[in-house]
Amino acid sequence: SRDHLEHITSIGPRTTGSPENEILTVHYLLEQIKLIEVQSSSLHKISVDVQRPTGSFSIDFLGGFTSYYDNITNVVVKLEPRDGAQHAVLANCHFDSVANSPGASDDAVSCSVMLEVLHVLSTSSEALHHAVIFLFNGAEENVLQASHGFITQHSWANSIRAFINLEAAGVGGKELVFQTGPENPWLVQAYVSEAKHPFASVVAQEVFQSGIIPSDTDFRIYRDFGNIPGIDLAFIENGYIYHTKYDTADRILTDSIQRAGDNILAVLKYLATSDVLVSSSKYRHGNMVFFDVLGLFVIAYPSRVGSIINCMVVMAAVLYLGKKLLQPKHNTANYRKDFFCGFGITLIGWFTSLVTVLIIAVFISLIGQSLSWYNHFYVSVCLYGTAAAAKIIFIHTLAKRFYYVNASDQYLGEVFFDIALFVNCGSLIALIYGGFCSAFISAVWVAFPLLTKFCVHKDFKQHGARGKFIAFYLLGMFIPYLYALYLIWAVFEMFTPILGRSGSEIPPDVVLASILAGCTMILSSYFINFIYLAKSTQKTMLTLTLVCTVTFLLVCSGTFFPYSSNPASPKPKRVFLQHMTRTFHDLDGKVVKRDSGIWINGFDYTGMSHVTPHVPEINDTIRAHCEEKAPLCGFPWYLPVHFLIRKNWYLPASEVSPREPVHFRLISKEQTPWDSVKLTFEASGPSHMSLYVRPHKGSTLSQWSLGNGTPVTSKGGDYFVFYSHGLQASAWQFWIEVQVLEEQPEGVVTVAIAAHYFSGEDKRSSQLDALKEKFPDWTFPSAWVCTYDLYAF
Numbered sequence: 001s002r003d004h005l006e007h008i009t010s011i012g013p014r015t016t017g018s019p020e021n022e023i024l025t026v027h028y029l030l031e032q033i034k035l036i037e038v039q040s041s042s043l044h045k046i047s048v049d050v051q052r053p054t055g056s057f058s059i060d061f062l063g064g065f066t067s068y069y070d071n072i073t074n075v076v077v078k079l080e081p082r083d084g085a086q087h088a089v090l091a092n093c094h095f096d097s098v099a100n101s102p103g104a105s106d107d108a109v110s111c112s113v114m115l116e117v118l119h120v121l122s123t124s125s126e127a128l129h130h131a132v133i134f135l136f137n138g139a140e141e142n143v144l145q146a147s148h149g150f151i152t153q154h155s156w157a158n159s160i161r162a163f164i165n166l167e168a169a170g171v172g173g174k175e176l177v178f179q180t181g182p183e184n185p186w187l188v189q190a191y192v193s194e195a196k197h198p199f200a201s202v203v204a205q206e207v208f209q210s211g212i213i214p215s216d217t218d219f220r221i222y223r224d225f226g227n228i229p230g231i232d233l234a235f236i237e238n239g240y241i242y243h244t245k246y247d248t249a250d251r252i253l254t255d256s257i258q259r260a261g262d263n264i265l266a267v268l269k270y271l272a273t274s275d276v277l278v279s280s281s282k283y284r285h286g287n288m289v290f291f292d293v294l295g296l297f298v299i300a301y302p303s304r305v306g307s308i309i310n311c312m313v314v315m316a317a318v319l320y321l322g323k324k325l326l327q328p329k330h331n332t333a334n335y336r337k338d339f340f341c342g343f344g345i346t347l348i349g350w351f352t353s354l355v356t357v358l359i360i361a362v363f364i365s366l367i368g369q370s371l372s373w374y375n376h377f378y379v380s381v382c383l384y385g386t387a388a389a390a391k392i393i394f395i396h397t398l399a400k401r402f403y404y405v406n407a408s409d410q411y412l413g414e415v416f417f418d419i420a421l422f423v424n425c426g427s428l429i430a431l432i433y434g435g436f437c438s439a440f441i442s443a444v445w446v447a448f449p450l451l452t453k454f455c456v457h458k459d460f461k462q463h464g465a466r467g468k469f470i471a472f473y474l475l476g477m478f479i480p481y482l483y484a485l486y487l488i489w490a491v492f493e494m495f496t497p498i499l500g501r502s503g504s505e506i507p508p509d510v511v512l513a514s515i516l517a518g519c520t521m522i523l524s525s526y527f528i529n530f531i532y533l534a535k536s537t538q539k540t541m542l543t544l545t546l547v548c549t550v551t552f553l554l555v556c557s558g559t560f561f562p563y564s565s566n567p568a569s570p571k572p573k574r575v576f577l578q579h580m581t582r583t584f585h586d587l588d589g590k591v592v593k594r595d596s597g598i599w600i601n602g603f604d605y606t607g608m609s610h611v612t613p614h615v616p617e618i619n620d621t622i623r624a625h626c627e628e629k630a631p632l633c634g635f636p637w638y639l640p641v642h643f644l645i646r647k648n649w650y651l652p653a654s655e656v657s658p659r660e661p662v663h664f665r666l667i668s669k670e671q672t673p674w675d676s677v678k679l680t681f682e683a684s685g686p687s688h689m690s691l692y693v694r695p696h697k698g699s700t701l702s703q704w705s706l707g708n709g710t711p712v713t714s715k716g717g718d719y720f721v722f723y724s725h726g727l728q729a730s731a732w733q734f735w736i737e738v739q740v741l742e743e744q745p746e747g748v749v750t751v752a753i754a755a756h757y758f759s760g761e762d763k764r765s766s767q768l769d770a771l772k773e774k775f776p777d778w779t780f781p782s783a784w785v786c787t788y789d790l791y792a793f
């Protein structure tokens with residue numbers, strides 16, 4: 001499959017509708033499938049179909065938008081027993097890529113693995129019971145269009161009982177199962193038991209499904225439009241270069257490919273011979289708790305079992321704490337008072353440490369030094385981690401010095417252990433109550449310390465056994481701490497790269513500082529008692545403060561440059577450059593404004609501040625301003641991320657003149673019997689176009705021919721339609737219906753259409769090339785030409 005990967009990526013970027021995608025890649029896949037077919041065993045039957053679906057749907061990804069596709073490409077292969085099969089399992093990959101990226105990990109490698117798996121399965125002498133459908137889809141980066149076309153229109157779709165989706169959110173490494181279901185616990189079980197090197201996490205699933213990661217996969221389409229359960233796998237390492245020119249074949253180790261292949265082959269083989277697939281509805285109910293242990297192996301059990309374990313842990317903790325707090329002994333009153341005061345002090349400690357790191361983070365964002373840890377991850381720990389820890393220790397040292405003057409160290413140590421248990425038990429209860437499978441982490445954090453406590457109880461009673469106590473204690477804490485550190489590490493690996501593409505509005509330092517403060521609080525919980533057991537905390541506090549201060553000063557002086565062009569591990573700054581010509585028409589069709597320029601978007605919080613020294617003409621004098629009257633500020637957004645990126649730059653340039661210009665016209669305007677206006681339009685142009693609609697004051701959009709007929713607004717209230725077509729398509733006809741309560745002098749609705757040129761000569765302009773040349777090598781400028789036309793009706 002290495003050869004397949006090399007071959008597909010050597011074609012270059014493969015955007016939907018480009019000859020690279022629609023002709024060269026499709027041709028290569030069909031050729032390879034043909035070869036596989038020739039070699040296949042007579043036990044199996046192979047059918048190949050090239051589907052070119054047309055359709056439309058709305059999704060709520062990125063604040064919601066509607067998608068329309070025409071004549072895009074799916075290469076579908078069905079491998080089944082000689083006599084056919086009634087049921088099937090689907091394996092999905094996509095061979096298209098985003099513009100200007102070779103798309104090796106995302107997702108050529110998965111298609112290469114699937115070709116290889118098809119080859120192995122089809123030559124195998126073992127009979128299959130069910131069909132395996134391999135879908136090589138040609139429009140995923142087009143926001144999931146091809147999978148929609150397949151699952152809603154292909155004649156084989158009805159036979160599919162489960163699917164495996166092979167994706168990427170990074171480059172290389174191991175593939176993680178980061179989503180399964182909905183429900184259907186047998187699928188995870190199948191993966192865990194069959195995959196040679198399983199790697200899966202229900203924590204990742206709950207984080208991803210919370211929507212805080214700005215990505216989505218075909219998983220959503222199969223789940224929501226196909227009602228099919230499945231497994232979502234993705235390469236997650238090195239998210240810094242995902243969707244950039246660095247996503248190349250040489251960055252994927254052959255081991256990675258082998259590993260992925262072994263896993264997929266084993267799981268597909270199992271599913272294709274399993275009886276569960278047939279009667280999957282019988283095994284539908286319930287969820288699974290699953291997690292890998294330090295990446296070595298995966299543990300999975302039904303969430304019902306998980307709930308029982310969690311409740312037992314809660315009960316044990318409640319019994320332990322209840323006994324201490326409520327027993328009518330003469331000294332419980334004191335203990336109770338110290339416990340609740342200690343709890344208050346702990347909360348104060350956490351709160352002040354959060355406030356401290358937030359103040360530092362806001363200051364650093366304001367002076368323009370954010371993302372200093374993007375290339376040097378340790379900076380975040382040295383800056384925010386140390387500050388948070390020092391603050392917690394400081395508060396407790398004060399408490400020890402001034403509040404608990406007369407209490408013994410050991411007694412206080414015990415009180416604060418109980419408080420930590422109480423807090424963790426509280427979070428466990430909250431997670432159980434919220435129905436989170438991730439509750440198992442809190443359960444570990446209650447169960448292990450509690451067990452340790454019971455074990456060392458005797459030793460603790462004897463005086464002078466402090467050393468022994470501490471040794472035991474640390475031993476008992478080893479597992480929860482090791483696991484928490486492992487998870488925290490994973491969270492960092494995942495979130496740091498995302499903060500390099502999370503837009504210009506959210507200060508990444510504030511996000512990371514909060515995460516670090518949270519991690520410090522969790523990690524500190526069972527260590528607070530040591531502050532009371534320790535003779536002095538001065539040295540620790542001093543060291544932490546010193547490290548924090550030195551890092552702070554270095555960060556302020558700009559020592560840590562956020563980006564890197566180091567070929568071994570590049571961390572580029574992502575920039576979009578769109579050379580565009582905009583034309584604004586009034587109600588009579590007259591051109592009221594026309595301008596041209598290169599529209600520049602940085603994907604992170606630092607905007608152009610690091611770029612300006614290298615490209616002086618990109619400075620704050622050319623900040624683009626929002627056209628208040630136009631939808632989405634009058635800019636040619638490719639995706640509706642206008643709410644994430646509010647700062648853009650617009651460098652005046654000459655007009656663009658693509659050879660395939662947009663033709664957009666109103667075909668008819670009818671008054672409907674129910675007092676609204678139906679406008680029918682026709683558009684033709686390049687493979688990618690965006691349509692923006694804004695009904696004027698006093699009007700609403702009541703229906704349209706897109707999606708399921710009901711218009712869906714995107715964030716901010718305008719309507720966004722993502723249009724694309726394959727190699728060829730007839731003109732796009734659609735209608736919108738506007739309910740008019742009160743007609744304005746400027747008409748009832750504004751409609752704008754942007755055309756994006758992602759391939760061929762139309763994509764380039766000499767000015768764009770010249771500007772791109774000036775960008776330093778630690779940036780990844782993704783450039784294309786586009787046009788924008790606005791009309792009022």
Ligand SMILES: *[C@@H]1O[C@H](CO)[C@@H](O)[C@H](O)[C@H]1NC(C)=O
Nearest residue numbers: 616617618619620621622651
């Ligand atoms: C800022 O940008 C404008 C327009 O690109 C340019 O004319 C001007 O010289 C730039 N200013 C500096 C200080 O480079």
